[in-house]
Amino acid sequence: MFDPQHDFVDPLLDWHERNGRHDLPWREPDRTPFEVLLAEILLQRTTAEAVAGAYRPFAARYPTPETVAAAPTEEIEALVAPLGLVKRAAYLRRCAQQILARPSGDVPREYPELVGLHGVGEYTARSVLIHVTGLGIAAVDTNVRRLLSRFFDVTPDRDRIAVLADALAPPTRSADFQHAMLDFAAEVCTAGSPACSSCPLRGPCASAEE
Ligand code: SF4
Incomplete structure (x- = not known):
């Protein structure tokens, strides 16, 4: 049975720990x-x-x-x-x-x-x-909207995606989740050529291409 936490949030955070842009200076703590x-x-x-x-x-x-x-x-x-x-x-x-x-x-x-x-x-x-x-919310830009719209097969309506993103954001890891969505959308679920064949979210994704 589909579980957004298990099927989307957790694997996205795992991917980000291994592949995220941890070198960006504005993501440094303090x-x-x-x-x-x-x-x-x-x-x-x-x-x-x-x-x-x-x-x-x-x-x-x-x-x-x-x-x-x-x-x-x-x-x-x-x-x-x-x-x-x-x-x-x-x-x-x-x-x-x-x-x-x-x-x-x-x-x-x-x-x-x-x-x-x-x-x-x-x-x-x-x-x-x-x-x-550390508020448990999300910020939705064009890239995040594309990722969520594809994965959950919902229309990329700004308000609808914003509600969905807020519901997904882990209360204690909203910054990690935000970085993960941004990096994943920029590097894997890209606008022009999503890397579906090697995507770690491929199984439960509603828009995975052959
Ligand atoms: S399977 Fe494809 S469409 Fe789905 S999240 Fe991954 S890259 Fe995006």
């Missing part, structure tokens, strides 16, 4: 909430490969909202330019200013406040909550 937010904004519509080289120098130069808010926009633009989306420089400054205007002066820990920050949408807010608070 990052501050601001460093988490910084990484998520840099990753918007940008590949992990592109951000991997830029993240460390960026986070070293702007480790706090104070340092971002104090920097000229042009200076931040020069650092984000290689990633494209130069307008993120202005987002980041306004976002840092909003954070500093909060009583705590720190990144919010609640969803409504996070999505109120400039440049922070649903995916970014959810990912920040997963990594900062």
Whole structure:
């Protein structure tokens, strides 16, 4: 009998332990909430490969909202330019200013406040909550939506997939699960040529190709 935990979550986490991108600098433990937010904004519509080289120098130069808010926009633009989306420089400054205007002066820990920050949408807010608070939810991007839609044979409707992803997210390992879905969708269940013949989820997958 099909069991989402046994047939999807557990093998996905096993695959990730052996094959996941454990070298990505923003996945290192002990990052501050601001460093988490910084990484998520840099990753918007940008590949992990592109951000991997830029993240460390960026986070070293702007480790706090104070340092971002104090920097000229042009200076931040020069650092984000290689990633494209130069307008993120202005987002980041306004976002840092909003954070500093909060009583705590720190990144919010609640969803409504996070999505109120400039440049922070649903995916970014959810990912920040997963990594900062360990909340047992998921963040769904195009790749995660494709993976879940294929495996569970459901229409790739944004809201429906989001509910499914939240239900699957292990309460104590939501960050691992998030990384596993992202890496697996990027490396195995790819958009153009899913590696069904060697996929560890092939047995229970509703869309496995011959
Ligand atoms: S069997 Fe194919 S479609 Fe199913 S999860 Fe694996 S790669 Fe994706």
